[in-house]
Amino acid sequence: MESKVQEQTTPANLSSEVPGTLATSSSPNMGDQPWQEWLGPVVDILAKIPEYVGEFFNEYQKPLTTLGLILLSIVTVKIIVAVLGAVDDIPLLAPLMEIVGLGYSGWFVWRYLLKASNRKELLGEFDALKNQVFGDNG
Structure with missing residues (x-):
């Protein structure tokens, strides 16, 4: 009776050679294929x-x-x-920028656009800048 009890309590995957070690499978690992x-x-x-x-x-x-x-x-x-x-x-910054823009636009009109001689000067500066950027095409 004692041997039957031992057989039933011994797990199947333990090796009988060395106590406490797992038994190795003799078949190749089919799950790895x-x-x-x-x-x-x-x-x-x-x-x-x-x-x-x-x-x-x-x-x-x-x-x-x-x-x-x-x-x-x-x-x-x-x-x-x-x-x-x-x-x-930002409070007061947007209106301040608008005032600066309007002031610069007013100065530009006063400086370059009111008199014919100033318009010619502006066109000369524009042509010089154009030639400097794109090269001399004339």
Whole structure:
């Protein structure tokens, strides 16, 4: 009777050779096979990702650059609008900026636009700046 009790209480996965050790399975791990079959192609694809990205960028470099510049300009405009909105919310700063702008516009009209000689001077300065930026086309 004692041996039957011992047989029932001894777990099946313990080795009888050394007490307390797990018995090793004599059959190969069948659960690892599907995992290993999927691992090889995944590792190959992951190893080739930098090559794929490089080829894609080389092939579509101009459109990607154009798209990047468009996105950058949209972000820049949004930031400028946000900054102007923040400045507009500061009390007395927006009216002060309007007064400064009106004052500068008045000075510009007085200095350059009222007299014909001053208009010629302004056109001469504008042409000089245009030639300096775009080159001499004349």
